[in-house]
Amino acid sequence: MGRFIPHPEEVPVELTLLKPECISRQQLHTISLGGIACNYHRAWRHGTALQVRLPTLHADICFAGFVAWCLRRKKGYLVGIAFTDEQTLFSARMGEQVCQIERFCRQNDPHDDLQAIQQLALQWVEQHADEFSDDRLREAFTQPALD
Numbered sequence: 001m002g003r004f005i006p007h008p009e010e011v012p013v014e015l016t017l018l019k020p021e022c023i024s025r026q027q028l029h030t031i032s033l034g035g036i037a038c039n040y041h042r043a044w045r046h047g048t049a050l051q052v053r054l055p056t057l058h059a060d061i062c063f064a065g066f067v068a069w070c071l072r073r074k075k076g077y078l079v080g081i082a083f084t085d086e087q088t089l090f091s092a093r094m095g096e097q098v099c100q101i102e103r104f105c106r107q108n109d110p111h112d113d114l115q116a117i118q119q120l121a122l123q124w125v126e127q128h129a130d131e132f133s134d135d136r137l138r139e140a141f142t143q144p145a146l147d
Contacts, residue, residue: 007036007096010103035083036052038078044077104120
């Protein structure tokens, strides 16, 4: 799962079926650039085309991807969503960084103080932004991916 960025559970994600409905396992393995992993209340079939929305970021922010894998958990499923073009992967990585910053701010409870939120966001960037860099992404490709 090294090529999949974990999406924070506290930040809502919406998955919607797209057409074309499917991509073959071989095609997905060959063209996937990596993606995100998120918890979801239902299972999805491998290769299913999905739209990923992050409604707390902005209503119009969405990414098209394919289900790379789906693992049953105690409460729901962990779904790996792969992206097949660099622009989508880049946009999703940026969106995931914003989600991680939002989660970090909630955990540190700034009480809606804009200055405190900005300080927490800068702190998160200093500590974690490198994890979302192109170099980290390339590094992840050297790790085995789930089949």
